Amino acid sequence: MLRFELATQLLRLRTLIALLCLAAVPVVAGLSLASSAGHRNGDEAGLYGASPFSSLNHAMASLQFTGPLLLPIVVALLAATIASADRDWGVLRYLYVAPVTRGRLLGAKLAATAVATGAAVLSVLVGGLAAGTFLFGWHPFHVIGAADLTAGAAALRALSAIGYTLLCMLAMAAIAFVLGLLLPRGVEALATGIGFVVVASVVNGQGALHAVAVVLPVHYWQNWVGLFAPAGAAGLGLGAAVQAATIALCLAASWVVLRRRDPAA
Numbered sequence: 001m002l003r004f005e006l007a008t009q010l011l012r013l014r015t016l017i018a019l020l021c022l023a024a025v026p027v028v029a030g031l032s033l034a035s036s037a038g039h040r041n042g043d044e045a046g047l048y049g050a051s052p053f054s055s056l057n058h059a060m061a062s063l064q065f066t067g068p069l070l071l072p073i074v075v076a077l078l079a080a081t082i083a084s085a086d087r088d089w090g091v092l093r094y095l096y097v098a099p100v101t102r103g104r105l106l107g108a109k110l111a112a113t114a115v116a117t118g119a120a121v122l123s124v125l126v127g128g129l130a131a132g133t134f135l136f137g138w139h140p141f142h143v144i145g146a147a148d149l150t151a152g153a154a155a156l157r158a159l160s161a162i163g164y165t166l167l168c169m170l171a172m173a174a175i176a177f178v179l180g181l182l183l184p185r186g187v188e189a190l191a192t193g194i195g196f197v198v199v200a201s202v203v204n205g206q207g208a209l210h211a212v213a214v215v216l217p218v219h220y221w222q223n224w225v226g227l228f229a230p231a232g233a234a235g236l237g238l239g240a241a242v243q244a245a246t247i248a249l250c251l252a253a254s255w256v257v258l259r260r261r262d263p264a265a
Contacts, residue, residue: 009082009112010119018074022120023127025070026062030131033058037136045144047228053142056154058135059128063165064225066124068201072221075169076176076193078116082109083180083254084189102258110177110251117173121166146230161224164236171217171243172197174250181257217246 009015029051033041036052043049051061063071141154149157175196179189200218203209213219220239227233 019123022123026128027131030135034135050142054139055132058132062128072172079113079173079176080180080189083177084186157227164224167243168221171246174247178250178253
């Protein structure tokens with residue numbers, strides 16, 4: 001089942017185009033900063049300001065740039081499609097009467113969703129590293145307002161940032177996956193997932209709605225950026241806990257949907 005899901009979903013033209021678009025964003029951004037190689041990006045601070053200093057700087061800046069909106073939209077597209085494709089194609093009822101248990105079907109779809117989410121995050125990183133290496137070279141990680149990081153420290157912080165971002169995107173994938181099971185068509189699940197990201201981002205930007213924002217997983221998606229700031233990161237533990245709770249809740253809801261009702265109905 002997993003092989004079937006991966007073959008039918010990850011190799012679809014729409015999926016490949018979405019992943020290529022993610023990889024292209026760091027390339028286009030790098031080309032626009034090529035003249036600033038080795039220097040600060042204007043008056044920008046943080047990862048954006050240090051992006052032209054090295055390949056890894058550019059990759060982390062690309063991850064920060066795509067993380068709030070573009071990356072979760074692509075993840076929602078992939079997850080909603082995996083969850084709803086069998087129903088949209090009209091073959092879900094046939095899978096139910098075939099020797100495929102609902103638990104096995106759910107497990108294969110969840111595994112495929114996790115692989116697709118990892119591929120989306122990896123696309124941004126590969127594009128950022130490739131463009132950064134070609135345009136800016138491989139140099140020590142530069143931190144504005146602090147000393148350059150050693151190779152070991154930079155690698156450890158980069159791996160922590162990637163792992164945290166992957167966990168956040170898995171939470172977004174879980175939300176879109178449940179929507180793909182619940183709603184009649186995949187396009188409706190995708191639209192709802194995108195709407196969730198946009199509305200949650202707006203709520204997160206409103207100080208008066210802070211009490212609402214803190215219960216949304218979107219609120220914690222950019223906490224990893226502090227790993228590369230002189231002051232250090234804060235809230236990573238809480239953010240990871242919120243993402244894990246979101247994933248657990250969505251997994252339970254997915255099981256209930258496939259166990260208690262027929263999504264094809």
